[in-house]
Amino acid sequence: MGLLDAGISKHNVVITSVDNVLNWARLSSLWPMGFGLACCAIEMMATNASNYDLERFGIFPRSSPRQSDLMIVAGTVTMKMAERVIRLYEQMPEPRYVLSMGSCSNCGGPYWEHGYHVLKGVDRVIPVDVYVPGCPPRPESLIGGLMKIQELIRMEQIGISRAEALKKLAEKSSDPQQVIERDRQVVRA
Numbered sequence: 488m489g490l491l492d493a494g495i496s497k498h499n500v501v502i503t504s505v506d507n508v509l510n511w512a513r514l515s516s517l518w519p520m521g522f523g524l525a526c527c528a529i530e531m532m533a534t535n536a537s538n539y540d541l542e543r544f545g546i547f548p549r550s551s552p553r554q555s556d557l558m559i560v561a562g563t564v565t566m567k568m569a570e571r572v573i574r575l576y577e578q579m580p581e582p583r584y585v586l587s588m589g590s591c592s593n594c595g596g597p598y599w600e601h602g603y604h605v606l607k608g609v610d611r612v613i614p615v616d617v618y619v620p621g622c623p624p625r626p627e628s629l630i631g632g633l634m635k636i637q638e639l640i641r642m643e644q645i646g647i648s649r650a651e652a653l654k655k656l657a658e659k660s661s662d663p664q665q666v667i668e669r670d671r672q673v674v675r676a
């Protein structure tokens with residue numbers, strides 16, 4: 488009953504909190520910065536293209552950090568590039584989010600042991616909110632990571648810190664090992 492039955496034109500009323508409206512607006516128009524660092528960026532571009540169509544989530548890349556609220560670190564962060572990544576991050580307005588895409592950006596990836604020129608995880612220089620594993624992660628994984636960022640925004644409230652929102656998000660998430668075990672038991676039964 489209500490909004491859907493009567494229609495918007497008949498002066499309906501919706502009651503919600505300011506937090507809900509602000510969060511809904513922000514999570515429905517995430518603007519990532521359009522830059523990529525290595526092979527993972529190709530998957531990121533594919534996610535933006537017509538097959539996966541990120542614009543249905545309100546997500547489309549911007550070409551300036553000053554208009555972006557999300558940084559997707561897609562690829563190998565070399566020592567030389569790390570300085571530029573920090574500069575771009577600092578140019579983004581708050582509230583801003585960082586998604587680390589792929590093993591290189593998460594922990595150094597294939598360069599972990601012998602890559603003297605590669606940063607062993609972008610979280611050594613900027614704070615990361617969501618990590619997407621893989622080498623490279625498929626577009627579906629990136630979309631999953633973006634949906635986690637949206638969930639994080641949904642958890643935020645005026646007066647609570649990002650750390651508290653992340654904690655609430657972690658409490659809500661299920662342990663992947665438990666999910667695998669549960670599915671195995673269903674298959675065995």
Ligand code: SF4
Nearest residue numbers: 526527589591622623
């Ligand atoms: S994680 Fe793999 S695919 Fe992604 S940038 Fe590194 S080497 Fe390339």
